[in-house]
Amino acid sequence: MAGGFEHWEAYLYDPSMAAAVIFIVLYGGATALHTYHLFQTKTWFFIPMVLGGYFEFIGYIGRAISASQTPDWTLGPYILQSVLLLVAPALFAASIYMYLGRVIILVRGEKFSIIRVGWMTKIFVAGDVLSFLMQASGAGILVTDSQEMGENIIVGGLFVQIVFFGFFVMCSFVFQRRISNNPTALGMARTTPWMKHLWALYGSSILILIRSIFRVVEYLQGWDGYLLRNETFIYVFDAVLMWLVLVTFVVVHPSEVNCLLGRGRVMTTKGGLSISEVAV
Template sequence: MADNFEDWQAYHYDPSMAAAAIFIVLYGIITGLHTYHLFRTRTWFFIPMVLGAFFEFIGFIGRAISASETPDWTLGPYIMQSVLLLIAPALFAASIYMYLGRIIMLVRGEKFSIIRVGWMTKIFVAGDVLSFLMQSSGAGILVTDSQGMGENIIVGGLFVQIIFFGFFVICSFIFQRRITSNSTALGIASTTPWKKHLWALYGSSILILIRSIFRVIEYLQGYDGYLLRNEAFIYVFDALLMWLGLVIFVVVHPSEVNCLLGRGRVMTTKGGLSITEAAVCSEESV
């Protein structure tokens, strides 16, 4: 960030209206689908994920407004896109943390987790909240005359996110390895479609990790860094990755796990859930 706030400018390039419009459409569609499935299936633990999708959608509206203002950018649209696109993945992470606990309970694999399921969600969500607060407060400071402090807080929040998410992926992998090496547990797990949900969780987690690492490098390079001077990077390593993460959870929707736990309705009877299991879910959801 510029050392003198008076010398600061919103962008080192002319924001692309076409790119912003494309992702407004993409996020509009995916956010609409997730919102519909959220209420239809009552998968309430996915509320943070859906809120994050709305943040992405509104953030790209902010970028489109900035593109229309070039080169006389105003602060409002810049703050809108800067803050919302930065903190949205932290909301994605909150739902993903709760997702793993439900997968573990589905296969009755609590004893194979290195952290008690009851504590797992609390620990990881607490870390996620800390990361969210640090990034959002840092983003707010970023547009004041204390840009250096804002950048440091954001980087700290991103590091917190990476550390907790990295440990979360390790916990997931250890759980999978333990349960697949135990024939009795594997026999119980084989009656449920847990593997595809765990792979969906891995896929989305890796996407968020890549995006967070990109953001750390971006802010460490500073306001005059190569990444912040080239708009393509934010679309390739942030916008696209987060959209793909949302797509994963449309294809493999967590409502199936939630339903088999008797906590909601299943989105579809395809993809591994039998008609009998779907009927049981339906009865338990009434």
């Protein structure tokens, strides 16, 4: 891509304005709900998730601008959508990693965890930060300097994300099996709604894993690969999946866990109205 941007082709297709606008609305709505819940419930560890939602929202604004410029694309909107849509899931992951530790503490299941809860968040978030930095720097290099080098760094960052997410899912599964095989601990755990939160973690993690694998294949195929030549794939295997992650945590909001730990408030519904209840 380096040199001669006057003849540069940003996309190998004509970006869809309709698709971009649909996801601007979808991400705007989901992110607005998360922002409201964040401040109402004081679930501060979900700040990265909310920021990721804004990254997605702004990224699709970039795609909409690109669609309006077809075929005379400019670099700014392309960089905006390329970088923000690429790194947003890493922000989702940061909140998800912190979420598991709180679920484990909620049921007093620290002894059933493969990794000490105190270290768990540090290890996974450190891996997530590394993945985020690699993808962001790779995207910057990809669109401004060396295409091959940028793609290699991005793929490396995505592999880091996949490895850490795979290990994270394994840790979650082992914890669930261990506590389920311990009658005393399971009896205590049944008094709290921990399983629905664990299923929300499983579901969101699988969605991000699928998306990351798609992105790896996309970059390994190269600039003229089949996936990059067909816009449908980025919406099916990225836009939809990441929006479902946000929706999952609107339906199963982590404020319930935070509230039971005495760290914030939980959103409940009475008479059709959403209210906040202060943790006792």
